[in-house]
Amino acid sequence: MKIAVKVLPREEVLDSQGRAVEKTLEHNNMAVxxxxxxKxxxxxxxxxxxxxxxxxxxxxxxxLLHNPLIEQFELEVL
Amino acid sequence: MKIAVKVLPREEVLDSQGRAVEKTLEHNNMAVxxxxxxKxxxxxxxxxxxxxxxxxxxxxxxxLLHNPLIEQFELEVL
Incomplete structure (x- = not known):
């Protein structure tokens, strides 16, 4: 059986990739x-x-898959 | 509202990160x-x-978020 692990940066941690995508979306009139x-x-x-x-x-x-200092994860049964 | 985009390498594409994790898990008696x-x-x-x-x-x-040549994506309404 397949299980997915969804790893996201913690809310209080600066997500630089996320910020970069937000700016690019804004510049392309697709702002969120x-x-x-x-991951x-x-x-x-x-x-x-x-x-x-x-x-x-x-x-x-x-x-192995997440760093608890800066990330949190959730499981999803597929 | 929140929507998640799940981006995965296509089945026919070599997923080097995935291979690396498989090997590490095997070495640590947690083989999958x-x-x-x-992403x-x-x-x-x-x-x-x-x-x-x-x-x-x-x-x-x-x-912006996926490269159709090597990746596929799915949406998830959160």
Whole structure:
């Protein structure tokens, strides 16, 4: 089964990529109120049990995929 | 309203970041079958109409957020 890990910069952290995209959108008449940019990681497990797969995904996200000082993550079962 | 753009490398394109994470996970006894790494972009619109906001998000994703040669994207209404 597939589980996606959505990693985003924390609200209190300056998201320079997001700011850059906001400015470019403004200059191209496609302005948005706010933009945040993070990572989207799809993990494919042989595991079929949702709970176990989510546990594994959380372990992987905590140990390798996100930096808790500046990022937060959410899981999405696909 | 918020709309997320999930950008992933196309299946036929070599995803070097994904391969690197797969190998690291294997070395740390957390192997997964497959891993793909892309971008996760949250756009915040003043627009309240879902259809219009999705149209704008599609336009933005097509013109600025993804490279159709090597990437594909999906929208997610948050």
């Amino acid at each position: 109120d706010h933009c945040r940019i993070g 989207y990681i799809v993990l494919d497990f042989s595991e079929d049990d949702v709970t176990k797969a989510k546990e594994k995904a959380t372990e992987i996200a905590n140990s | 079958d497959h891993c793909r790494i892309g 996760y972009i949250v756009l915040d619109f003043s627009e309240d109409d879902v259809t219009k906001a999705k149209e704008k998000a599609t336009e933005i994703a097509n013109s």
